[in-house]
Amino acid sequence: MATPFIQMQGIVKRFPGVIANDQVDLTIYPGEIHALLGENGSGKSTLMSVLDGLYQPNAGRIIIDGEEHKFGSPRDAIACGIGMIHQHFKLVEPFTVAENITMGAKNGDFWLSTEKIKQEIIGFGAKYGLHVNPNAYVWQLSVGEKQRVEILRILYQGSRLLIMDEPTAVLTPPETAELFSNLRRMTEQGCAVIFITHKLNEVMELADRVTVLRAGRVTGSMERSQLNPNQLVQLMVGRDLAGRSKPIQTELGPVVLNVDQIEVLNDMGRLGLRALSLSLREGEILGLAGVTGNGQRELAEAICGLRHIEKGSIHLHGEDITNLNPSAILDQGVSYVPEDRLGMGLVPDLTIIENLLLKNYQQPKYSGRWLLHAKAIEENAAALVEKYNVKTPSLHQPVKILSGGNLQRLLLAREIATIPRLMIVVYPARGLDIGATNDIHQLLLDLKANHTAILLISEDLDELVALSDRIGVLFDGRLAGEFPANEVDLDELGLLMAGSGQTNGGEPNAI
Amino acid sequence: MPFSWEKRLTPSKFMLLAVPCIALLLSLLFCGVFLLITGRDPVEIYVAMISGALGSTYGLSETIVKAIPLMLCGLGISVAFRMQLWNIGAEGQLYVGALAATWLPLTFPALPAWVMLPLMVCLGMAGGALWAFVPGILRARWQVNEIITTLMLNYIGILWVSYLVYGPWRDPKGLNFPLTAQFPDAAILPFWGTSRIHIGLLLALAIVAFLYVLFNNSRWGYELKVIGSSPKAARYAGMNITRNICLAMLLSGAICGLAGMTEVSGIIGRLQPGLSPGYGYTGIIIAWLGQLNPLAIVIMSFLFGALQVGGYMVQTLGVPAAVASMIQGSILFFVIGAEILTRYRISYTGCKGGRSDRE
The missing domain is CATH 3.40.50.300 (P-loop containing nucleotide triphosphate hydrolases)
Known part of the structure; x- marks a missing residue:
């Protein structure tokens, strides 16, 4: 394969009372979709926060394009072409899509040329299949569209690596399918993607390579051709799960709950039911x-x-x-x-x-x-x-x-x-x-x-x-x-x- | 910066004790610098304050006299604060409590002491409770911010007292001074020997015991704790939040109102403007420094009582009594500042540390 884009070597990150990452190695090649798989609390998010510059590791090195870097803040990571999308979107709801995308971008002039930016956003959208209306306000968008705006923002910053923390958790199945096809298109353009997840089917569907974490350590790393769901589960949880629990057929008794034509207001005072x-x-x-x-x-x-x-x-x-x-x-x-x-x-x-x-x-x-x-x-x-x-x-x-x-x-x-x-x-x-x-x-x-x-x-x-x-x-x-x-x-x-x-x-x- | 803040898993027990001590030292240092700048010797003044407040029987007894209303206000405030109800109206509740208690001896001066005093206690508590209930119901029903309403009611309560003593309740034989008539003997709380220490001290200590059991072992105390920590969880558990807010404010105000009753009945012997030098406000500091724990509030009220007496004593050295207020304020300032040490520890990281501004 090509030369590695990013190498994380021997990363150690401690928090009071826990070691979140213990001697973790991770290699990312250009243009690959790399799934980072593990249970909750296995250290996936911590490792990515280290790569994103949010946390400073207690030990270990980050090598990008053959050169060692130390990140003091996410700004340093962005400068190296690394961008992360967190589970909770960091968008300003009352602002437009265009404003959100250009916010924090360092390559802008002092005077923003709105028309130019909108053209750029539309161009990006066409290139990657990420269609959004740059004039729309973020609060008007669906969750899937907000995620697209986040991706566009990272791309606009010139990132070559996109880190996504459980991106499908908030999406409907059709939105997930669309996200996956967009990610594939991005990797065809040479962008690398790290995909944090604990869902096996997503890994099977999308990943070029997988690294599995358990309790802060890497328990396995494999290519797409070697993928096998049972083995992945074992790497993740370290024990053989005795299949899925099956409902026991119980005799259904009399009706307990009967809800009849109820109408209820939601927190905004509109009809919620x-x-x-x-x-x-x-x-x-x-x-x-x-x-x-x-x-x-x-x-x-x-x-x-x-x-x-x-x-x-x-x-x-x-x-x-x-x-x-x-x-x-x-x-x-x-x-x-x-x-x-x-x-x-x-x-x-x-x-x-x-x-x-x-x-x-x-x-x-x-x-x-x-x-x-x-x-x-x-x-x-x-x-x-x-x-x-x-x-x-x-x-x-x-x-x-x-x-x-x-x-x-x-x-x-x-x-x-x-x-x-x-x-x-x-x-x-x-x-x-x-x-x-x-x-x-x-x-x-x-x-x-x-x-x-x-x-x-x-x-x-x-x-x-x-x-x-x-x-x-x-x-x-x-x-x-x-x-x-x-x-x-x-x-x-x-x-x-x-x-x-x-x-x-x-x-x-x-x- | 090679140092960084690390969050502690649980608050440090050692720091919980050490922080008030560190804060006290720092505030003495801080005020010392201020005294030095104004050309006085801080050591001399501090020594004079300590010996004035604690070095003589008179000083000690005066310290206790001051500690009584401070303790009552601190305790009353702690009830509301436990539910995250920011009752800063203790001063007003104290004045209205004093006013309500005064009504009885002015109207029925002939009652015997065993009727008069218990009724005055009840009236004082009822007055304070009423004054706290108004913000309580406004908050419980319509989410009106109780910080504003309790504060505003302070002025109204204090001015009511002024109106009465300048007007309808003014002593006709008082040479036109804004004072009510002297209470009959039956309306004066019993006191110890020649000192001014009155039986209000026992009332306050009884309330300490009551609150201790209430907070730690009672069903209602448990509800208060849950509502204070998480109103959402309290509602989910079926607790009646509206009613509990009102009850907590009633109890809070009643205890502060008792402070007003003991002042007029135990110390002054009549109603007059300026009957409290801000006990209700100092009580907020005491409740906070005592971390809303009744026993710690007792200790803090004696400390602050001593500070006030010491402050009066150093006036003979030509130092204004306001020095005591300055020390009080700066103690709170440093305690709040140093509280971060109970939740975080400072650790040496060696490399570039600190948390980023992204999160």
């Missing part, structure tokens, strides 16, 4: 697919009494719970694992004991009229931490120091301990590694086997298919389609999620 209806039976998992922002949060919060229902009704076991206050609904056996684990589900600054008390502090076992029963509370916390395998140095630690997987195990432990009749779970495995994801899925399946009705809201189609009995698609505040899980066509689901499918029940949604 439009006459949405669904029902859910004992021991059933109903999966709701959909791109974030199509009513997921509104639905979960409406059922839990955290959001006012304007129209329609919700019945739990035949009893009307529409617009009851949250604690009354809690008492009815409704449990909720929110998307926002640290902040809503758990209180970051409170200890593990105090967090485990959140839902049951009023029970006679844990408190009297005035005082808390400290001993019973601590014993309960110790038992839950042990049973659900939460790894923590002590029960008196604030939960904010726990890793994502442990936070989610802790949260589920508390919610399951309430012995819910209905459990609402939103993005339960988002950001978790494969090991933790399997644990969480198993907990949900156990709960199902115990006859709890589960409403699973997720964007991960694999997860939905693996767990659900039925799958529906949320789009624009409506249920855009519903299938038994074993008859699901992933392509059709993808189309429904993007709002362009034919529903089997209603008319296509107009926006």
